[in-house]
Amino acid sequence: MSGATQWANAADFFAMGGYGFYVWGAYAVTAACMLIDPLLAARRHRRARAAIDEDDA
Amino acid sequence: MRLSPHLFAFASPARFYALASRVTPGLWIVSIVLALIALYVGFFVAPTDATQGDAYRIVFIHVPAAWMSMVLYLAMAAWAAIGWGLNARLASMFARAIAPTGAMFTFLALWTGALWGRPTWGTWWVWDARLTSELILLFLYLGYLALVESIDDVRRADRAGALLAVVGSVNVPIIYFSVKWWNTLHQGASITMSAAPTMAQTMLVAMGLMTLAFWAYAFAVVFKRTQAIVAERERHARWLSASPA
DSSP: OOOGSSSSSHHHHHGGTTHHHHHHHHHHHHHHHHHHHHHHHHHHHHHHHHHHHHOOO | OOOTTTTTTSSSHHHHHHHHHHHHHHHHHHHHHHHHHHHHIIIIIIIOOOBBBBGGGGHHHHHHHHHHHHHHHHHHHHHHHHOOOOOOHHHHHHHHHHHHHHHHHHHHHHHHHHHHHHHHSSOOOOOOOOHHHHHHHHHHHHHHHHHHHHHHSSSHHHHHHHHHHHHTHHHHHHHHHHHHHOOOOOOOOSSSSSSSOOSOHHHHHHHHHHHHHHHHHHHHHHHHHHHHHHHTTTTTTTHHHOOOO
Protein backbone atom coordinates (compact mmCIF):
# COMPACT_ATOMS: atom_id res chain seq x y z
CA MET A 1 0.00 0.00 0.00
CA SER A 2 1.40 3.34 -0.96
CA GLY A 3 -0.78 5.26 1.52
CA ALA A 4 -1.55 8.94 1.07
CA THR A 5 1.87 9.63 -0.42
CA GLN A 6 1.12 8.88 -4.06
CA TRP A 7 -0.06 12.45 -4.75
CA ALA A 8 2.65 15.10 -4.35
CA ASN A 9 0.06 17.88 -3.85
CA ALA A 10 -3.54 18.85 -4.59
CA ALA A 11 -2.78 19.83 -8.19
CA ASP A 12 -1.20 16.44 -8.75
CA PHE A 13 -4.30 14.80 -7.33
CA PHE A 14 -6.69 16.75 -9.55
CA ALA A 15 -4.55 16.10 -12.62
CA MET A 16 -4.96 12.31 -12.13
CA GLY A 17 -1.82 11.61 -14.12
CA GLY A 18 -3.24 13.50 -17.11
CA TYR A 19 -6.60 11.71 -16.99
CA GLY A 20 -8.33 14.31 -14.79
CA PHE A 21 -10.94 15.20 -17.42
CA TYR A 22 -12.04 11.57 -17.79
CA VAL A 23 -11.87 10.58 -14.13
CA TRP A 24 -13.57 13.71 -12.76
CA GLY A 25 -16.06 13.78 -15.65
CA ALA A 26 -17.13 10.26 -14.69
CA TYR A 27 -17.29 10.99 -10.95
CA ALA A 28 -19.02 14.39 -11.26
CA VAL A 29 -21.88 13.12 -13.44
CA THR A 30 -22.28 10.05 -11.21
CA ALA A 31 -22.47 12.25 -8.11
CA ALA A 32 -24.95 14.63 -9.76
CA CYS A 33 -27.27 11.81 -10.90
CA MET A 34 -27.10 10.07 -7.54
CA LEU A 35 -28.03 13.33 -5.84
CA ILE A 36 -30.93 14.18 -8.16
CA ASP A 37 -32.59 10.73 -8.05
CA PRO A 38 -33.35 10.73 -4.28
CA LEU A 39 -34.33 14.43 -4.40
CA LEU A 40 -36.91 13.66 -7.10
CA ALA A 41 -38.19 10.67 -5.10
CA ALA A 42 -38.51 12.83 -1.97
CA ARG A 43 -40.34 15.55 -3.90
CA ARG A 44 -42.75 13.02 -5.33
CA HIS A 45 -43.39 11.74 -1.82
CA ARG A 46 -43.93 15.26 -0.42
CA ARG A 47 -46.42 16.06 -3.19
CA ALA A 48 -48.35 12.85 -2.61
CA ARG A 49 -48.54 13.62 1.11
CA ALA A 50 -49.66 17.17 0.39
CA ALA A 51 -52.48 15.84 -1.80
CA ILE A 52 -53.64 13.63 1.08
CA ASP A 53 -53.56 16.56 3.49
CA GLU A 54 -55.67 18.54 1.02
CA ASP A 55 -58.24 15.76 0.97
CA ASP A 56 -58.39 15.83 4.73
CA ALA A 57 -58.77 19.58 5.00
CA MET B 1 -51.79 -25.51 4.71
CA ARG B 2 -52.24 -22.38 6.75
CA LEU B 3 -49.63 -19.70 6.39
CA SER B 4 -48.62 -17.61 9.34
CA PRO B 5 -50.31 -14.22 9.20
CA HIS B 6 -46.93 -12.63 9.95
CA LEU B 7 -45.32 -14.04 6.83
CA PHE B 8 -47.05 -11.59 4.54
CA ALA B 9 -47.37 -8.76 7.01
CA PHE B 10 -45.06 -6.48 5.07
CA ALA B 11 -46.83 -7.24 1.80
CA SER B 12 -49.43 -4.76 3.03
CA PRO B 13 -48.68 -1.26 1.69
CA ALA B 14 -49.51 0.20 5.12
CA ARG B 15 -47.02 -2.01 6.94
CA PHE B 16 -44.37 -1.42 4.32
CA TYR B 17 -44.88 2.34 4.52
CA ALA B 18 -44.17 2.35 8.26
CA LEU B 19 -41.21 -0.01 7.90
CA ALA B 20 -39.65 2.12 5.12
CA SER B 21 -39.87 5.25 7.26
CA ARG B 22 -37.90 3.48 9.98
CA VAL B 23 -35.12 1.88 7.90
CA THR B 24 -34.44 4.50 5.21
CA PRO B 25 -32.37 6.91 7.39
CA GLY B 26 -30.11 4.02 8.43
CA LEU B 27 -29.67 2.97 4.79
CA TRP B 28 -28.55 6.49 3.93
CA ILE B 29 -25.95 6.50 6.68
CA VAL B 30 -24.62 3.10 5.61
CA SER B 31 -24.49 4.18 1.96
CA ILE B 32 -22.68 7.46 2.60
CA VAL B 33 -20.15 6.02 5.05
CA LEU B 34 -19.32 3.10 2.73
CA ALA B 35 -19.01 5.42 -0.28
CA LEU B 36 -16.63 7.73 1.58
CA ILE B 37 -14.43 4.81 2.67
CA ALA B 38 -14.51 3.42 -0.89
CA LEU B 39 -13.44 6.80 -2.29
CA TYR B 40 -10.62 7.04 0.24
CA VAL B 41 -9.34 3.56 -0.58
CA GLY B 42 -9.87 4.12 -4.33
CA PHE B 43 -8.00 7.41 -4.53
CA PHE B 44 -5.49 7.32 -1.67
CA VAL B 45 -4.67 3.69 -1.02
CA ALA B 46 -5.04 1.89 -4.36
CA PRO B 47 -1.91 2.43 -6.47
CA THR B 48 -1.75 3.87 -9.98
CA ASP B 49 -2.26 1.11 -12.55
CA ALA B 50 0.87 0.10 -14.42
CA THR B 51 -0.74 0.08 -17.87
CA GLN B 52 -3.77 2.38 -17.61
CA GLY B 53 -2.37 5.04 -15.29
CA ASP B 54 -4.98 6.77 -13.15
CA ALA B 55 -7.75 6.47 -15.77
CA TYR B 56 -8.53 3.04 -14.34
CA ARG B 57 -9.91 4.71 -11.15
CA ILE B 58 -13.20 5.06 -13.05
CA VAL B 59 -13.60 1.32 -12.37
CA PHE B 60 -14.65 2.04 -8.78
CA ILE B 61 -17.95 3.50 -10.00
CA HIS B 62 -18.20 1.93 -13.46
CA VAL B 63 -18.40 -1.70 -12.38
CA PRO B 64 -20.74 -1.13 -9.39
CA ALA B 65 -23.05 0.96 -11.61
CA ALA B 66 -23.07 -1.75 -14.29
CA TRP B 67 -23.82 -4.44 -11.71
CA MET B 68 -26.64 -2.39 -10.25
CA SER B 69 -28.10 -1.78 -13.71
CA MET B 70 -28.48 -5.54 -14.21
CA VAL B 71 -29.49 -6.50 -10.67
CA LEU B 72 -32.13 -3.77 -10.52
CA TYR B 73 -33.53 -4.83 -13.88
CA LEU B 74 -33.97 -8.41 -12.68
CA ALA B 75 -35.50 -7.16 -9.41
CA MET B 76 -37.88 -4.92 -11.36
CA ALA B 77 -38.92 -7.78 -13.67
CA ALA B 78 -39.36 -10.18 -10.73
CA TRP B 79 -41.52 -7.77 -8.70
CA ALA B 80 -43.53 -6.88 -11.80
CA ALA B 81 -44.14 -10.59 -12.48
CA ILE B 82 -45.15 -11.23 -8.85
CA GLY B 83 -47.47 -8.24 -8.94
CA TRP B 84 -49.04 -9.56 -12.12
CA GLY B 85 -49.23 -13.25 -11.21
CA LEU B 86 -50.30 -12.93 -7.58
CA ASN B 87 -52.15 -9.65 -7.98
CA ALA B 88 -49.94 -8.23 -5.21
CA ARG B 89 -50.27 -4.45 -5.22
CA LEU B 90 -47.09 -3.67 -3.34
CA ALA B 91 -44.98 -5.84 -5.69
CA SER B 92 -46.15 -3.83 -8.71
CA MET B 93 -45.32 -0.62 -6.86
CA PHE B 94 -41.79 -1.90 -6.16
CA ALA B 95 -41.32 -2.60 -9.85
CA ARG B 96 -42.34 0.94 -10.74
CA ALA B 97 -40.14 2.41 -8.01
CA ILE B 98 -37.05 0.49 -9.16
CA ALA B 99 -37.22 1.54 -12.83
CA PRO B 100 -35.94 5.16 -12.63
CA THR B 101 -32.99 4.21 -10.39
CA GLY B 102 -32.16 1.25 -12.61
CA ALA B 103 -32.24 3.49 -15.68
CA MET B 104 -29.95 5.96 -13.92
CA PHE B 105 -27.35 3.28 -13.10
CA THR B 106 -27.52 2.01 -16.70
CA PHE B 107 -26.88 5.52 -18.00
CA LEU B 108 -23.99 5.90 -15.52
CA ALA B 109 -22.45 2.58 -16.59
CA LEU B 110 -22.51 3.83 -20.20
CA TRP B 111 -21.31 7.32 -19.31
CA THR B 112 -18.40 6.23 -17.13
CA GLY B 113 -17.58 3.55 -19.70
CA ALA B 114 -17.35 6.15 -22.47
CA LEU B 115 -15.06 8.33 -20.36
CA TRP B 116 -12.90 5.32 -19.63
CA GLY B 117 -12.94 3.98 -23.19
CA ARG B 118 -11.72 7.21 -24.73
CA PRO B 119 -8.28 7.31 -23.03
CA THR B 120 -7.76 3.52 -22.95
CA TRP B 121 -9.30 2.32 -26.24
CA GLY B 122 -9.10 5.59 -28.12
CA THR B 123 -12.86 5.74 -28.66
CA TRP B 124 -15.93 6.85 -26.66
CA TRP B 125 -18.08 4.12 -28.13
CA VAL B 126 -17.98 0.93 -30.19
CA TRP B 127 -20.86 -1.25 -31.28
CA ASP B 128 -19.51 -4.33 -29.57
CA ALA B 129 -21.77 -6.86 -27.85
CA ARG B 130 -21.20 -5.63 -24.27
CA LEU B 131 -21.80 -1.95 -24.97
CA THR B 132 -24.71 -2.56 -27.36
CA SER B 133 -26.55 -4.91 -24.98
CA GLU B 134 -26.09 -2.41 -22.11
CA LEU B 135 -27.53 0.32 -24.35
CA ILE B 136 -30.49 -1.97 -25.07
CA LEU B 137 -30.93 -2.29 -21.29
CA LEU B 138 -31.26 1.50 -21.06
CA PHE B 139 -33.91 1.43 -23.82
CA LEU B 140 -35.77 -1.35 -21.98
CA TYR B 141 -35.89 0.75 -18.81
CA LEU B 142 -37.02 3.84 -20.73
CA GLY B 143 -39.55 1.78 -22.69
CA TYR B 144 -40.94 0.35 -19.44
CA LEU B 145 -41.24 3.83 -17.92
CA ALA B 146 -42.88 5.28 -21.03
CA LEU B 147 -45.30 2.36 -21.27
CA VAL B 148 -46.52 2.41 -17.66
CA GLU B 149 -46.84 6.20 -17.67
CA SER B 150 -48.88 6.15 -20.90
CA ILE B 151 -51.66 3.91 -19.53
CA ASP B 152 -54.08 5.64 -17.17
CA ASP B 153 -55.57 2.51 -15.59
CA VAL B 154 -52.95 1.69 -12.95
CA ARG B 155 -53.49 -2.08 -12.83
CA ARG B 156 -53.50 -2.37 -16.63
CA ALA B 157 -50.35 -0.28 -16.78
CA ASP B 158 -48.72 -2.60 -14.22
CA ARG B 159 -49.60 -5.66 -16.27
CA ALA B 160 -48.38 -4.18 -19.56
CA GLY B 161 -45.16 -3.08 -17.84
CA ALA B 162 -44.70 -6.54 -16.35
CA LEU B 163 -44.92 -8.16 -19.77
CA LEU B 164 -42.28 -5.81 -21.19
CA ALA B 165 -40.01 -6.19 -18.15
CA VAL B 166 -40.19 -10.00 -18.13
CA VAL B 167 -39.59 -10.39 -21.88
CA GLY B 168 -36.73 -7.88 -21.70
CA SER B 169 -34.99 -9.77 -18.93
CA VAL B 170 -33.44 -12.14 -21.51
CA ASN B 171 -31.12 -9.23 -22.24
CA VAL B 172 -29.47 -9.40 -18.80
CA PRO B 173 -27.64 -12.74 -19.27
CA ILE B 174 -26.71 -11.51 -22.76
CA ILE B 175 -25.00 -8.47 -21.19
CA TYR B 176 -23.31 -10.58 -18.54
CA PHE B 177 -21.95 -13.27 -20.87
CA SER B 178 -21.39 -11.02 -23.91
CA VAL B 179 -17.66 -10.72 -23.20
CA LYS B 180 -17.43 -14.53 -23.27
CA TRP B 181 -19.74 -15.28 -26.18
CA TRP B 182 -18.40 -12.68 -28.55
CA ASN B 183 -15.05 -11.14 -29.30
CA THR B 184 -15.51 -7.77 -27.66
CA LEU B 185 -13.31 -4.74 -27.25
CA HIS B 186 -14.64 -4.64 -23.71
CA GLN B 187 -12.44 -6.65 -21.37
CA GLY B 188 -13.66 -9.86 -19.77
CA ALA B 189 -14.92 -10.12 -16.21
CA SER B 190 -12.39 -9.05 -13.58
CA ILE B 191 -14.15 -11.08 -10.94
CA THR B 192 -15.67 -14.51 -11.56
CA MET B 193 -16.82 -17.35 -9.34
CA SER B 194 -14.31 -19.77 -10.85
CA ALA B 195 -10.99 -17.94 -10.93
CA ALA B 196 -8.90 -15.63 -8.81
CA PRO B 197 -9.61 -11.94 -9.48
CA THR B 198 -7.30 -10.17 -11.87
CA MET B 199 -7.10 -6.99 -9.81
CA ALA B 200 -4.93 -5.81 -6.95
CA GLN B 201 -6.36 -6.35 -3.49
CA THR B 202 -6.83 -2.67 -2.66
CA MET B 203 -8.60 -2.04 -5.98
CA LEU B 204 -10.98 -4.89 -5.20
CA VAL B 205 -11.66 -3.51 -1.73
CA ALA B 206 -12.57 -0.08 -3.12
CA MET B 207 -14.82 -1.61 -5.78
CA GLY B 208 -16.48 -3.95 -3.28
CA LEU B 209 -17.18 -1.17 -0.78
CA MET B 210 -18.61 1.06 -3.51
CA THR B 211 -20.85 -1.81 -4.65
CA LEU B 212 -22.21 -2.16 -1.10
CA ALA B 213 -22.70 1.62 -0.93
CA PHE B 214 -24.66 1.50 -4.22
CA TRP B 215 -26.80 -1.35 -2.87
CA ALA B 216 -27.71 0.60 0.26
CA TYR B 217 -28.35 3.66 -1.90
CA ALA B 218 -30.66 1.69 -4.21
CA PHE B 219 -32.66 0.35 -1.27
CA ALA B 220 -32.98 3.84 0.24
CA VAL B 221 -34.13 5.52 -2.99
CA VAL B 222 -36.44 2.68 -4.04
CA PHE B 223 -38.03 2.63 -0.57
CA LYS B 224 -38.61 6.38 -0.74
CA ARG B 225 -40.11 6.19 -4.22
CA THR B 226 -42.27 3.23 -3.21
CA GLN B 227 -43.61 5.30 -0.31
CA ALA B 228 -44.47 8.06 -2.77
CA ILE B 229 -46.28 5.57 -5.03
CA VAL B 230 -48.14 4.06 -2.06
CA ALA B 231 -49.22 7.54 -1.00
CA GLU B 232 -50.40 8.32 -4.55
CA ARG B 233 -52.35 5.08 -4.99
CA GLU B 234 -53.79 4.79 -1.51
CA ARG B 235 -54.68 8.43 -1.37
CA HIS B 236 -58.13 7.70 -0.01
CA ALA B 237 -57.09 5.06 2.50
CA ARG B 238 -57.68 6.17 6.04
CA TRP B 239 -54.43 4.80 7.47
CA LEU B 240 -52.33 7.29 5.46
CA SER B 241 -53.84 10.38 7.08
CA ALA B 242 -52.90 9.02 10.49
CA SER B 243 -49.36 7.87 9.60
CA PRO B 244 -46.40 10.21 9.90
CA ALA B 245 -44.59 11.09 6.69
